[in-house]
Amino acid sequence: MLNAVLISVIVLVVLSLLKVNVIVSLIIAALTAGLLSGISLVETTNMLIDGMGGQAETALSYILLGAFAVTISYSGVTQLLLQNLIRFLKGKKKMIVLVIAGIACLSQNLVPVHIAFIPILIPPLLHLFNKLNVDRRGVATALTFGLKAPYIMLPFGxxxxxxxxxxxxxxxxxxxxxxxxxxxxxxxxxxxxxxGLFVAVLISYRKDRTYPDSSEDMENVSQDASPDHFSLKHVITIIAIVLALTVQIATDSLVLGALTGIFIMFIGRVIRFHDGDTVVNQGIQMMGMIAFVMLISSGYASILTETGAIEELVAYTTDMIGNNHLMIAIILLLVGLVITMGIGTSFGTIPILAALYVPICAAAGFSPLATAALIGTAGAIGDAGSPVSDSTLGPTAGLNVDGNHHHIWDTCVPTFLHFNIPLFIFGVIAALVL
Incomplete structure (x- = not known):
């Protein structure tokens, strides 16, 4: 079957595994989808560019969050907090990774900031990770777990x-x-x-892994003064963080939240006005990659939906499925994996998946709970491990500040193996027992 979704996702994955830049891989995959759908190269390119607007707000949010994270690191408050954290967790590598997973979980439900905490928390910790020889693949897995598992299981935030x-x-x-x-x-x-999380932390990535000393590289991202006392600028920084979160929740806008935090940091003289260019440039350096990937992935998703390639895949899948509940569950989750891997978002694929799953599950006698389990699992199963998902781009943005963490092999592949495989198995079990 020469389906544009299937072939283009395969192209995306293969190019990414060959270490082709993810933006280049995404553009090639998008063009492949358009050409296979019978659209000219020029039309496909225009469709890709037009569709990029769907993630413009998200991209701007990530750039501003990067700048806000830089201002916070300049204040020294993260180093002050890390001093206590390091004393408490000194030598406890597994505990450090599990604590990070717990903090990430809070970002989805209790304090819904999603990936915004990563550029604030992770870069200052990289030197500690290097000293303890922590395998960053385990940290990436912990972060992705915290970015996904809470919203899958709990209807909060x-x-x-x-x-x-x-x-x-x-x-x-x-x-x-x-x-x-x-x-x-x-x-x-x-x-x-x-x-999957415990397998990654306790088994797969428990051994030491050495990285080049990044202390010099980190000077451009985090001030290494290591403050030893609490001061007024730390108070202002905390106020900026709280108000930024408050504005974000009240307005449902990451852009306004980040701007609020940055504005307070400048007004409070934590950052001098003439350092504005430096802050913005470092923010772009930190989060620019993820912003551009989100823009292009939006255009790619637009091509997949507007060309009818997804509907074609749905129709083909419907024709080949029989009445065996086990086979239906397996095939539906495989289709969900392909669609979500390409689009890179759990939330955006749910309506597409429901249009396919509900009629098939109803005809086969699946209960509403079993159907919901299949839809929720399929929406999540391609998000972990997808090169274009913010659940993988976010951890990479924090862990690769010093250039020692590869997006595909150190984030996408570990999260794909440790989460998509158990999600698939447990999703099939849920469909059969509910």
Whole structure:
């Protein structure tokens, strides 16, 4: 089957594994999808550019968050907090990684800032990781776990959006389910991610891994003064963080939240006005890559949807599925893996997946809970490990500040293996037992 979605995703994955730059890989995959759909190269390029606007706000948010993270690092508050953290966790490599996973979990539900905490927390920790010979692949896995597992299992914060999307998409396609029921459906796949996390931390990446000393490289990202006392600029920084979070939640805008934080840091004289160019440049250096990837991935997703390639894949899948519940669950999750790997977002693929899954599951006799489990799992299964997902781009942005962490081999491949495999297995189990 020469399906544009399938072939273009294969192109994206193969090029990424060959260490071709992810932006170049994404553009080639997008052009491949358009050409296979019978669209000219010029039309495909125009469609790609037009579709990039769908992530313009997100891209701007990431740039501003990078600048805000730089201002916070200049204040020294992260170093002050890290002094206590280092004393408490000194020599406890596994505990450090698990604590990071816990902090990441808070970013989805309790304090819904998503990846915004990564450029603030992770770069100052890299020197400590190097001293303890921590394998950064384990840290990447812990971060991706915290960015995904909470919203899959719990309907709070970003989880509320995720679960509401499942409910609304299923209801629109003729299968009734409530927001109170969806956690019962997604808890089993979520437990698969818990298993994957502990396998990564306690088994796969428990051994020492050495990295080049990055202390000189880190001077451009974090001030190494290591403050030993709490001062007024730390108070102002904390106020800036709290107000930035408050504005973000109140306005539902990362852009306004980040601008608020940056503005307060300058007004409070934590950062001098003539250092503005330096702050912005370092923010772009830190988060510019992820911003551009999100822009291009939006254009790629636009090509996949507007050309009808996804509907073609759906129709083909429907024709080949029989009545065996095990085979139906396996095939549906494989289709979800392909679609989500290409688009790179759990939230954006849910409506697409529901349009396919609900009629098939209803005809085969799956319960609403089993159907919700399949939809939720399929939406998440390609997000972990996708080269264009913010769940992988975010960890790489923090861990590769010193140039010692590869996006594909150190983030995408580990998260794909440790989360997509257990998600697949536990998702099939959920579909069969619910």
């Amino acid at each position: 970003f989880g509320f959006i995720f679960h509401t999307t499942i409910v609304e998409s299923m209801n629109e396609n003729g299968m009734e389910i409530s927001i109170g029921e969806t956690p019962l459906a997604t808890i089993i796949p979520g437990l698969g991610m818990v298993v």
